[in-house]
Amino acid sequence: MIEQFEKSVKMEKVDLNIHESCGFYCVPEKAAFKCVDNREETDIRFIETKSTYSRIYFVLEGELKFKINKQPVVQKVKAGNFIMVPCNSYMIASVAPGSYYVICEFAEKEPFCPNYSLVDLMHDCEDLTAVPADSSAVLPVKAPIEMFLKSVLMALDEGMQCAHYHNIKKEELFILLCACYTREELCSMFRPLFAYDEDFVQSVLRKYDEGATDAEQLAALLHMPLTSFQRKFKKYFKTSVKQWSLDRKAERMLKDIRQSDLSMSELSEKYQFSSLSYFSNFCKHYFGKTPSDLREEYRNSRK
16 A cells, blocks of 8 residues: 555645745644654554544554553554544554554544534444444545545645645545445444443434424433533534534535425425525525525536
């Protein structure tokens, strides 16, 4: 695998002054993507950390061994494979001499795309018991991910530390993960992010699907004090109940706009907008376009 990276065409040298003088230019330590090159090392290197970020380790050459939290098994990740280490995990890792790997850090539960989130993934997967709660599966790096990493490495090699670039590449990575791996594989990798209290998360999703849409309703149905429910919800969903409900409403609405035959008036009524203008303004705020433009754009893309 690594030979392909070594033979990749180098980017032409570019003037980075415009990037380095920008307020969004970030130092390498704070970048979303980092490359760690231990190919000249002759001794095993050890890492011991508790990160506030979740991290995906893509091993391109060599081998890394992970012991995460109190799990009894040491997980080996060889060249051509990757693993996710959830945020707030206590991790001990050993890096074999000659190893070469890329780290992607993400602070929140990233969406795979505007229409599909990690919460949706967990909701869709029926069998979450195959992998221990604090253990993440090791998955192979498939060809599209390999090409993606190649582009990231070329940019990093030329000093591209623009925060916008890193965020865009992070979005691209999650779209590729959703396209290249089954839901079961993705569940097995990302499950530790939700393993702290699956019963709570699943209960919220179930009650929401049954019609409870605000904090008061959800707290009452789960037999919890409102303040305790809101605090716990923010911990696991990383947002407020109000914003989460709006986001899910927007996701369902966008799907209906694109794929249903309902008129705009019917959709406005279905989602309880007082007028078509409010419906249109909501779409402009969330998606940057009117409902008619969104439908036309989607249908043109399917031709």
